[in-house]
Amino acid sequence: MRGAAPILLPVALLAIVPVLTASNAVLNFLVAALLMALVGQGWNLLGGYGGQYSFGHAAFFGTGAYATAILQVRYGVNAWLAFVAGTLAAALLGTIIGALCFRSGLKGSYFALITLAFAEVLRIVASVAPITGAGVGLLIRLDLRPEAFQFQSRAPFYWIVLALLAVSLAAVRMIESSRFGAWLIAVRENEDAASALGVDVMRIKIAAMTVSAAITGAGGCFYAQYFLFIDAGIAYGPWISVEALVAPIIGGIGTVLGPLYGALAVKTLGELTKLLAGDAPGLDLVVYGSLLIAVVAFAPRGIAGTLLDWRERLRGRRAIAATGERSHG
Amino acid sequence: MAEPLLRIEQVCKRFGGLLAVDHASLAVETGRITALIGPNGAGKTTLFAMIAGFSRPSEGRIFYAGADITGSAPHLLARRGIARTFQIAQPFAGLSVEDNIAIGSYLSHRSRTDARAAAGRIAREVGLGDQLKRRAADLTLSALKRLELARALAIEPRLILLDEVLAGLNPSEIRDLVPLIRAIRTRGTTVLLIEHVMQAVMSLAEHVLVLAEGRVIAEGSPQAITANPRVIEAYLGHGAARRAGGGYDG
Numbered sequence: 304m305r306g307a308a309p310i311l312l313p314v315a316l317l318a319i320v321p322v323l324t325a326s327n328a329v330l331n332f333l334v335a336a337l338l339m340a341l342v343g344q345g346w347n348l349l350g351g352y353g354g355q356y357s358f359g360h361a362a363f364f365g366t367g368a369y370a371t372a373i374l375q376v377r378y379g380v381n382a383w384l385a386f387v388a389g390t391l392a393a394a395l396l397g398t399i400i401g402a403l404c405f406r407s408g409l410k411g412s413y414f415a416l417i418t419l420a421f422a423e424v425l426r427i428v429a430s431v432a433p434i435t436g437a438g439v440g441l442l443i444r445l446d447l448r449p450e451a452f453q454f455q456s457r458a459p460f461y462w463i464v465l466a467l468l469a470v471s472l473a474a475v476r477m478i479e480s481s482r483f484g485a486w487l488i489a490v491r492e493n494e495d496a497a498s499a500l501g502v503d504v505m506r507i508k509i510a511a512m513t514v515s516a517a518i519t520g521a522g523g524c525f526y527a528q529y530f531l532f533i534d535a536g537i538a539y540g541p542w543i544s545v546e547a548l549v550a551p552i553i554g555g556i557g558t559v560l561g562p563l564y565g566a567l568a569v570k571t572l573g574e575l576t577k578l579l580a581g582d583a584p585g586l587d588l589v590v591y592g593s594l595l596i597a598v599v600a601f602a603p604r605g606i607a608g609t610l611l612d613w614r615e616r617l618r619g620r621r622a623i624a625a626t627g628e629r630s631h632g
Numbered sequence: 633m634a635e636p637l638l639r640i641e642q643v644c645k646r647f648g649g650l651l652a653v654d655h656a657s658l659a660v661e662t663g664r665i666t667a668l669i670g671p672n673g674a675g676k677t678t679l680f681a682m683i684a685g686f687s688r689p690s691e692g693r694i695f696y697a698g699a700d701i702t703g704s705a706p707h708l709l710a711r712r713g714i715a716r717t718f719q720i721a722q723p724f725a726g727l728s729v730e731d732n733i734a735i736g737s738y739l740s741h742r743s744r745t746d747a748r749a750a751a752g753r754i755a756r757e758v759g760l761g762d763q764l765k766r767r768a769a770d771l772t773l774s775a776l777k778r779l780e781l782a783r784a785l786a787i788e789p790r791l792i793l794l795d796e797v798l799a800g801l802n803p804s805e806i807r808d809l810v811p812l813i814r815a816i817r818t819r820g821t822t823v824l825l826i827e828h829v830m831q832a833v834m835s836l837a838e839h840v841l842v843l844a845e846g847r848v849i850a851e852g853s854p855q856a857i858t859a860n861p862r863v864i865e866a867y868l869g870h871g872a873a874r875r876a877g878g879g880y881d882g
Contacts, residue, residue, distance in 0.1 A: 480744055481744065482738045482742055482743075482744070482747070485731070485734060485735055485738055485744070485747075486735065486738065488724070488727065488731075489724055489727075489735045492723075492724035492725060492726055492727060493722050493723070493724055493725075495686070495706075495718070495722055496718065496722040496723070496724060496783070497724075497735065498686075498705070498706040498707045498710070499684065499686075499706055499710060499715070499716050499718070499722075499784075500707075500710055500715075500735050500736040500739070500783060500784075500786070500787055501707050501710035501711045501736065501739040501787055502707055502735065503705075503707045504707070
């Protein structure tokens with residue numbers, strides 16, 4: 304497959320970490336980072352490739368998490384099945400919210416505000432509805448068997464979230480080089496021009512939102528399974544909407560690996576601040592904010608984009624040097 | 633006579649109290665280059681927008697290849713073979729020339745390789761062959777106009793609507809672009825163009841329609857049109873025909 308190496312290399316490197324260390328602190332940290340990358344990849348497909356900036360991806364994360372938990376706790380559904388169902392539920396919600404927003408022609412900041420509103424409404428509903436456990440939240444019963452999607456050690460969880468991320472990376476890579484991806488980027492660049500060339504702008508946007516919601520929703524399902532507890536503030540809280548967009552924006556919006564770079568960078572910095580400044584509440588958010596400002600001001604294409612720029616500049620310099628030598632010789 | 637490729641019947645477009653297009657009726661014959669001219673504000677671009685599905689007529693009907701297409705969505709019309717360019721070039725600024733053109737090629741070529749190959753062919757046809765990898769944002773105006781043309785051709789249209797593709801170009805750039813437009817007709821695509829550059833209209837068009845204040849006030853061969861007193865009056869004001877023509881009997 305074309306260009307699979309840039310995905311395989313980081314995934315392979317990350318995959319051997321549990322072999323090297325059994326430290327729970329390291330694995331916990333990496334699970335959090337990979338989860339952020341996964342959730343961010345969902346946002347990246349819609350925001351980075353499609354140019355539709357959502358501020359409410361918590362709606363999909365939370366729906367995935369709640370669907371997984373409710374199916375297990377209330378209906379005794381197998382955890383793996385519940386995981387699949389949760390991802391599909393998030394995708395369905397993506398289709399619905401996408402259809403509602405795009406049919407009414409919402410763009411830009413209006414789209415961002417409406418998605419935020421959807422997430423907030425869901426948060427409030429989840430904090431009072433009996434089926435979600437209302438204010439108490441939902442506790443998934445401890446059952447440490449692989450059949451129940453629960454494990455004795457951290458490592459299997461780590462590999463599972465890594466596998467989910469790898470799938471999302473491959474999916475976005477494939478979309479990027481497909482007709483759907485080309486049309487999605489065309490929609491981001493200029494909707495009128497795209498529709499004049501036969502692109503069904505509405506359908507493309509709704510499809511992108513569906514896949515985007517599925518990816519972020521899978522992250523929510525994983526979260527529920529990993530921590531075995533969710534409540535409205537966790538599942539539908541604005542924190543996850545922020546993580547979803549911070550990772551790709553810092554890592555490189557509209558690039559396959561951007562969310563992974565961004566998540567690793569942000570989580571590392573967050574941990575470092577905690578180490579240096581102690582566990583002051585909200586300090587990690589201060590770091591997110593400062594980093595976001597710095598990236599938007601100085602490297603709008605994020606880590607991945609800046610790396611690409613450097614590579615091109617280097618190549619350009621080499622080409623100039625080569626022609627220079629030739630003309631001298 | 634064969635059914636025209638495009639027929640517009642009594643089309644009106646109202647913007648609030650303003651009647652931009654006023655019961656306009658016209659026909660575009662298959663396989664010809666038809667020019668739509670008229671003073672600024674005559675409603676030419678509005679008419680184009682309605683033909684291409686970007687805006688819905690307030691009244692009247694539009695027929696294309698024998699079917700009523702009034703109010704169809706732009707992407708559906710593009711798929712049926714109506715391509716348009718924009719008066720102000722609307723490139724996908726962040727994408728390369730090749731990718732810009734390929735967006736249209738994807739309509740008939742599903743795979744990326746085929747779409748890009750088709751895009752490359754069209755780029756060479758319009759003289760952008762050596763700028764394939766260039767970002768559209770970095771193009772000169774003349775190259776941008778060629779890109780507009782190339783993208784429209786990429787959907788392999790039966791009817792192409794060119795909205796002032798020559799505007800803003802210098803005489804030598806116009807000279808280079810005119811044969812390209814003629815070549816579009818030669819390959820079997822019907823052309824309807826809005827143009828202010830009269831020298832180009834005279835050399836390209838086989839049929840000219842004149843729109844003034846939202847109405848079609850005259851049509852005919854380029855020569856007949858330039859001699860038509862109603863046209864001269866529309867451009868230069870009341871009485872101008874008599875003064876210019878030295879007692880022309882309108």
